[in-house]
Amino acid sequence: MQTTIHHHLDTQGLICPEPVMMLHRVIRKADSGEVIEILATDPATTRDIPNFCRHLGHELLSQETLADHVSVAIDPDEITVAGDNETPVNSTLYRYLVKKKSA
Numbered sequence: 001m002q003t004t005i006h007h008h009l010d011t012q013g014l015i016c017p018e019p020v021m022m023l024h025r026v027i028r029k030a031d032s033g034e035v036i037e038i039l040a041t042d043p044a045t046t047r048d049i050p051n052f053c054r055h056l057g058h059e060l061l062s063q064e065t066l067a068d069h070v071s072v073a074i075d076p077d078e079i080t081v082a083g084d085n086e087t088p089v090n091s092t093l094y095r096y097l098v099k100k101k102s103a
Helices: 018-029 043-058
Strands: 008-010 035-040 059-071 091-098
Touching: 008 018, 018 043, 018 059, 035 043, 043 059, 043 091
Parallel strands: 008 035
Antiparallel strands: 035 091, 059 091
């Protein structure tokens, strides 16, 4: 069954509590029954987003790990000159589908 996604939320590179706060803002603007797709790299979202849904009555349609060791996009203002021995910032990419509860 194909799920229609109404809102896309990219929280890659952000850490707790940012992804859940952004989800809360999007859910408030969404209509009942609309689906929000969330992309995240913070491992805490694997706990926080299901808890958010359970506490507020929204439906977690899916939770999956899309990729391991993806490069995290860095804000240009945050770029520093790295030494040759520094490893790139890699993370795991998670994807969630949350359906807003009916009013």
